Amino acid sequence: MGRVPAALRLACAALALSCAARPAAAAPECIVPAKPGGGFDLTCKLAQRALQEAGMSAEPMRIAYLPGGIGAVAYNTVVAQRPAEADTLVAFSSGSLLALAEGKFGKYGAADVRWVGALAADYGVIAVRADSPWKTLKDLVAALAADPDQVLFGAGGTIGNQDWMKAALVARQARVGYKRMRFVGFEGGGEAFTALEAGHVQAVSGDASEAAMQLATGHVRILAVLGEQRLPGRLAAVPTAREQGYDITWPVVRGFYMGPKVAQADYRRWAARFERLQAGPDFARLRAAQGLYPAAMDAAALDAYVRQTVQRYAALAREFGLAR
Template sequence: MHMLVRYAMKLGTALLLAAHAHAATPAQPDAECIVPSKPGGGFDLTCKLAQKGMQIVAPKRADAAMHIGYLPGGIGAVAWSAYTSQRRAEADTLVAFSGGSLLNIALGKFGNASVNDVRWVAALAADYGMIAVRDDAPYRNLRELVDALKRDPSKVAIGAGGTIGSQDWIKMALIAKHDRIAPKSLRFVAFEGGGEAFTALMAGHVQVVSGDASEASLHIGTGKIRVLAVLSDARLPGVLANVPTAREQGFDVSWPLIRGVYMGPKVPDADYRKWVAKFDRALATQAFNDVRAGYGLYPFAMTGAELTDYIRQTVDNYGRQVKELGLIR
């Protein structure tokens, strides 16, 4: 009898410990959003925005929130390769993309890549190019910077995400070409993304960053940077509202881009449609609009087949632009 009691007590203790351990183990996230660069910058913002969108759609499932992972390399090329080859059918994995990703497809920087290689889920926001310097830089506006580049381009190091032909390179190339400066004479320093470029700017390793408005929005509140121009058709709302456009300063250059997420090509149709429907619901809410604005991003909402058609047209347009700059034949 005493042995049965002791056994029951031990069994009860074991069950209690097991239940406690189970309760202390956090629920595994339902999904993952992959940032194809190091932390910081526009890709990171895109995944954070997707994460917030899913929390808006299912606020009671905060215990199973979307996880954010990082797979840097080649300005998105490593992630593209992974999810179009080895990880083609992961039904709950999204990968961030931007207009720069689409440009890389047009340039052939993702290898023999095609728009049809992945499943485009949702475009969540618009962003715009911008040119920034440190607050103690001698350049007060875009004209003063371009005049310095015209005098001696070797004295001005320009931090950019990616190498020759990247979207950040093209932004400065278009501005330089507008003033008859040979783009290939510019002194570019390549980084994995906007986060690294701004870190280098703060440290004085580069004098200029060619990047995106959303990235600048993360830093402008520190008082340590000055945004010389935004590459949009009109001034942007929010923290960059006082920054003039390049066009206001005599440079007819605009660089809009979209930010969103894609999935592997072998994701089942039912799972793909599930994600499209989730983002359709999130994008229709005012709460999502507010979060997007808080990240320094701008309205743009498109999903599924409509987005795929838009991306196909955008890649074709980029292909024509890079041919005009002599980047491809």
């Protein structure tokens, strides 16, 4: 081979130096504020796949796990230590908003982060075994009113979380106080349904997405959906609590927040991405495959929803003796 001209050698060296001095942009990061598995993990992985398939993310979104305090560790970390990161998102759900309302995130409140996008919605359900004598929610409420000891609720989580709250709202319809209601918490909804099938608990308060998967076993009967109206798909035949005379709703919104000092341009860039995802049929397919439902809110609507919901949950928390 001949000698490379000096000018070309200099140009190549300059180009190499320029490339070395300009590192590749880091991939966006989605923080799961819990251990792997569960709803927060599902939320990040759904966004990861949807953004990649839609061509909105040059690099696959990285997923990091930051468990602790039912989301408190992640919330405090982003607010205090990583407030301005332009491509860091944290998954949240309505359970996070309940924890905020109950003061479980310490000194920080709903106004201390930027609520950037809603990804999907889910809804609470009340379920029993398929061979249970209770065929409707009215049957279950009547059983609670007659003898609270005969109904042991099971759910993922602990006393005070959103699944406990759903059970407490049902018990309240029977004039059974939250201190009198029997409840046992499990590591997740899957364990609660396993306990239901084994007869260790008599009812489960959970989410529609997890309950729908249990229908295929033939061992579960869903008494009510805690939504404004009936859900499409596998749960279309299940009546709402309102249809049965009980004003109980529990929507579960899944989405993301960002640090409080993220630049407006970066915040709007992410908000626009989630709005475009929501409008596309491809994302609707991915969302439905996870048993989830539309959450038609842009960033401004989500922010308003979060603030209103935290206020409503705070009132419930005071009523049930849970507010700090």
